[in-house]
Amino acid sequence: MAKATSFDIAELAGVSQPTVSRALSGSGTVSEATRKRIEAIARQLNYKVDKNASNLRRRHSETLALLLFEDPTSDESMINPFFLSMLGSITRTCAKRGYDLLISFQQMSANWHVDYEDSRKADGLILLGYGDYEAYRARIDQLVEQGTHFVRWGSVQPDQPGITIGCDNVQGGREATCHLIGLGRRRIAFLGEANSRYPEFLDRYRGYCLAHHDAGLAPPPLTLQADAITTEQSGQDAMRRILLRGDPPDAVFAASDLIAIGAMHALAEAGLSVPGDVAVVGFDDITAASLANPPLTTVAQDARRAGEMLVDTLLAQLRDETVEGATLPARLVVRRSTGVH
Amino acid sequence: MAKATSFDIAELAGVSQPTVSRALSGSGTVSEATRKRIEAIARQLNYKVDKNASNLRRRHSETLALLLFEDPTSDESMINPFFLSMLGSITRTCAKRGYDLLISFQQMSANWHVDYEDSRKADGLILLGYGDYEAYRARIDQLVEQGTHFVRWGSVQPDQPGITIGCDNVQGGREATCHLIGLGRRRIAFLGEANSRYPEFLDRYRGYCLAHHDAGLAPPPLTLQADAITTEQSGQDAMRRILLRGDPPDAVFAASDLIAIGAMHALAEAGLSVPGDVAVVGFDDITAASLANPPLTTVAQDARRAGEMLVDTLLAQLRDETVEGATLPARLVVRRSTGVH
DNA sequence: GAACGTACTGAATACGTATGTGGCCTGCTT
DNA sequence: AAGCAGGCCACATACGTATTCAGTACGTTC
Numbered sequence: 001m002a003k004a005t006s007f008d009i010a011e012l013a014g015v016s017q018p019t020v021s022r023a024l025s026g027s028g029t030v031s032e033a034t035r036k037r038i039e040a041i042a043r044q045l046n047y048k049v050d051k052n053a054s055n056l057r058r059r060h061s062e063t064l065a066l067l068l069f070e071d072p073t074s075d076e077s078m079i080n081p082f083f084l085s086m087l088g089s090i091t092r093t094c095a096k097r098g099y100d101l102l103i104s105f106q107q108m109s110a111n112w113h114v115d116y117e118d119s120r121k122a123d124g125l126i127l128l129g130y131g132d133y134e135a136y137r138a139r140i141d142q143l144v145e146q147g148t149h150f151v152r153w154g155s156v157q158p159d160q161p162g163i164t165i166g167c168d169n170v171q172g173g174r175e176a177t178c179h180l181i182g183l184g185r186r187r188i189a190f191l192g193e194a195n196s197r198y199p200e201f202l203d204r205y206r207g208y209c210l211a212h213h214d215a216g217l218a219p220p221p222l223t224l225q226a227d228a229i230t231t232e233q234s235g236q237d238a239m240r241r242i243l244l245r246g247d248p249p250d251a252v253f254a255a256s257d258l259i260a261i262g263a264m265h266a267l268a269e270a271g272l273s274v275p276g277d278v279a280v281v282g283f284d285d286i287t288a289a290s291l292a293n294p295p296l297t298t299v300a301q302d303a304r305r306a307g308e309m310l311v312d313t314l315l316a317q318l319r320d321e322t323v324e325g326a327t328l329p330a331r332l333v334v335r336r337s338t339g340v341h
Numbered sequence: 342m343a344k345a346t347s348f349d350i351a352e353l354a355g356v357s358q359p360t361v362s363r364a365l366s367g368s369g370t371v372s373e374a375t376r377k378r379i380e381a382i383a384r385q386l387n388y389k390v391d392k393n394a395s396n397l398r399r400r401h402s403e404t405l406a407l408l409l410f411e412d413p414t415s416d417e418s419m420i421n422p423f424f425l426s427m428l429g430s431i432t433r434t435c436a437k438r439g440y441d442l443l444i445s446f447q448q449m450s451a452n453w454h455v456d457y458e459d460s461r462k463a464d465g466l467i468l469l470g471y472g473d474y475e476a477y478r479a480r481i482d483q484l485v486e487q488g489t490h491f492v493r494w495g496s497v498q499p500d501q502p503g504i505t506i507g508c509d510n511v512q513g514g515r516e517a518t519c520h521l522i523g524l525g526r527r528r529i530a531f532l533g534e535a536n537s538r539y540p541e542f543l544d545r546y547r548g549y550c551l552a553h554h555d556a557g558l559a560p561p562p563l564t565l566q567a568d569a570i571t572t573e574q575s576g577q578d579a580m581r582r583i584l585l586r587g588d589p590p591d592a593v594f595a596a597s598d599l600i601a602i603g604a605m606h607a608l609a610e611a612g613l614s615v616p617g618d619v620a621v622v623g624f625d626d627i628t629a630a631s632l633a634n635p636p637l638t639t640v641a642q643d644a645r646r647a648g649e650m651l652v653d654t655l656l657a658q659l660r661d662e663t664v665e666g667a668t669l670p671a672r673l674v675v676r677r678s679t680g681v682h
Numbered sequence: 683g684a685a686c687g688t689a690c691t692g693a694a695t696a697c698g699t700a701t702g703t704g705g706c707c708t709g710c711t712t
Numbered sequence: 713a714a715g716c717a718g719g720c721c722a723c724a725t726a727c728g729t730a731t732t733c734a735g736t737a738c739g740t741t742c
Contacts, residue, residue, distance in 0.1 A: 003459075005727095005728060005729085006728070006729065007728080015691075015692085016691070016692045016693080017692090017728090017729080017730095018691080018692070018693085018694095018729090018730075018731080019690090019691060019692075020729095021728095021729060021730055021731085022691090022730085022731095025730080029689065029690065029691090030690075030691085031689080031690065031691090034690090034691090046459065046487070048456070048459040048460040049460060049728090049729075050397070050460060050461050050727085050728050050729070051460045051461055051462045052393045052394075052396040052397040052402065052461050052727085052728080052729090053393075053397050053697090053727070053728035053729040053730090054728080054729055054730075055393040055697095055729095056391070056393040056394050056397055056696095056697050056698065056699090056727090056728085056729075056730095057696075057697055057728080057729045057730045057731080058697090058729085058730065058731095059697075061393065063443075081628065084425045084428075087425075087428075088446065091444055091445060091446045092446060095445060095446070100443055100445070100462065101443065101444050101445070102404075102441050102442065102443055102444075103432055103442055103443075103444045104432060104436060104441070104442070105429060105432045105433060105436070115389070118344075118387065118389040119389040119390060119391060119392045120391050120392055120393050121392045121441065146387070232632065261632050287422065287628075287629055288628060288629040288632045291573065291602050291629045291632065291633060292632060292633070292634065293633065293634030346697095346698060346699085347698070347699065347700095348698080356721075356722085357721070357722050357723080358698085358699080358700095358722095359699090359700075359701075359721080359722070359723085359724095360720090360721060360722080361699095362698095362699060362700055362701085363700085363701090363721090366700080370719065370720065370721090371720075371721085372719080372720060372721090375720085375721090390698090390699075391697085391698055391699070393697085393698080393699095394697070394698035394699045394700090394727090395698080395699055395700075396699095396727095397697090397698085397699075397700095397726095397727050397728065397729090398698080398699045398700045398701085398726075398727050399699085399700065399727085400727075461728095
């Protein structure tokens with residue numbers, strides 16, 4: 001049986017096709033009686049508006065596209081857990097607003113930027129992805145230039161093109177470090193790239209430095225810092241390197257939970273206890289943080305709120321409202337890895 | 342600047358619109374010279390085929406929809422980690438095959454079933470969701486009746502409507518339990534609903550019983566079984582209940598990793614060591630399993646393979662090929678929670 | 683009773699692409 | 713020289729909906 005069209009309904013109802021369209025979209029001025037009749041027939045025929053035809057005519061798709069980039073180096077099956085938790089919030093917010101969500105995991109090398117809005121598959125784009133901002137800056141510039149509607153999750157910087165929403169990584173790093181200082185720790189290591197490739201990490205590192213300053217302490221020495229990307233293995237390696245330098249730290253602030261968990265493994269290897277010898281704080285509050293042993297103190301980003309804001313900001317932009325980026329507060333979640341019950 | 346259409350290109354190239362369409366779709370008989378010319382102009386105008394118009398005309402959308410249901414009871418922000426890992430594989434496979442992916446997290450109460458294919462937003466559906474099969478059986482029947490194209494991940498049963506792909510939960514449960522028996526454990530608890538609401542859990546329970554039979558042991562007593570759904574809290578509660586019955590087990594086979602991790606917390610509370618006093622095995626091999634302390638022995642489902650099979654089976658179905666469900670093997674991953682290094 | 687507003691509906695058309703059909707041209711066969 | 717095949721292309725049209733415009737019928741007002 002072929003799919004029912006609005007013409008089929010029109011014929012059965014003894015009206016014209018436009019009347020059917022008006023009756024079902026609710027907006028038109030259609031008498032109550034004919035509307036009831038049309039709706040009944042539509043239900044009976046299991047009629048659904050053809051989205052393609054409708055989108056073509058109305059020139060938008062009621063669909064957003066979520067583009068998740070990854071470092072080309074990361075394991076193919078592995079997705080950053082924090083983004084996954086945001087995914088839930090984004091899909092739910094889209095559903096609430098009546099939008100569909102297209103999803104795509106892109107390597108940054110692919111030229112995703114030419115696709116979704118240009119081909120009218122989506123009305124706007126949500127860009128998600130840690131990482132090497134400079135590497136895709138050119139593509140973002142292109143999006144701005146083309147007038148593509150998009151929002152981005154990431155580190156909020158003053159001179160960025162486009163709309164960016166992110167959490168306050170500086171404040172998060174500051175609170176985490178402040179917490180450790182408050183516990184009497186004075187040799188606090190930082191694990192995570194402290195250069196400009198990962199703006200989030202850089203901000204967290206700056207918060208770490210600021211906390212030292214706040215407390216009137218000397219800036220932490222570079223011997224207490226080691227580069228790591230956000231994998232468990234990388235965190236473990238970084239921790240090992242610091243321990244090899246001798247004179248171990250009494251606390252660790254890791255730029256992500258995965259790094260922190262890797263670091264805890266390295267500490268266990270070295271016979272150091274957590275939090276007895278070394279207190280550990282992570283960042284992100286992924287599921288595994290509360291499941292770790294001991295449960296990991298961490299800085300939580302509000303994934304639900306973040307997803308909502310991304311969607312709602314993008315929708316506002318589609319309505320041609322003036323929108324701007326935002327910074328969400330980070331929240332310290334204290335668990336046993338810093339020795340507090 | 343308005344978007345370029347195939348007419349614009351046609352005019353600039355001095356040909357008709359159909360020729361542009363044929364040149365760009367590659368299929369038509371267009372001379373090499375004009376094709377090159379058209380392609381150059383298209384690139385210059387940043388032309389992209391309008392998907393809505395194209396889909397309308399061709400009557401399919403090159404898009405699949407992934408519908409993820411959840412128990413209405415589960416926490417809104419929490420998504421089963423195993424499905425998240427499958428998500429990565431599904432999106433990537435879709436991308437490889439040239440399909441887009443729509444995603445939606447549905448409560449089972451919503452009437453998702455009326456939507457995606459009927460409105461031509463997607464050519465087919467992938468249904469993902471643990472859980473109470475009976476509760477949405479009626480909807481699946483309706484999908485079959487309507488001739489909707491879909492595949493489902495779940496427990497493979499003989500009399501099911503539609504195409505189902507799943508992992509061999511019986512074999513997985515059998516191997517896990519066999520592993521524990523091989524370690525000399527004889528009082529092996531099972532955590533997870535052993536009734537029919539969750540067919541996967543039921544299968545794992547059957548594997549657990551079969552392993553006892555294989556080894557010539559008596560069927561395990563019901564005092565060693567406790568119901569749990571797949572959350573950490575529920576696992577912890579279930580383990581506590583069993584411990585309260587006295588005469589603690591020397592091993593635990595949990596129907597999911599989250600349950601197992603909860604159980605380990607309960608064991609730690611009770612002062613029992615893992616694996617010394619009690620060996621623990623989970624199911625799913627979620628990320629947190631390897632991060633747990635001690636790292637959790639578990640039964641891995643091959644998420645990458647599963648995602649590929651779901652997509653490819655669905656695509657074959659769309660090509661009107663005869664397809665059938667399949668069962669993927671499960672693989673035991675031994676870690677320290679069962680005391681083996 | 684004429685003029686007019688109101689409430690509803692139908693005819694026509696546009697959205698942008700893909701494809702069936704038929705025509706023109708060139709080059710070749712007999 | 714007539715016919716024929718094949719390569720290349722244009723014309724016309726279909727896909728299913730949303731919207732503009734114009735019309736009809738009816739009630740209202742003076």
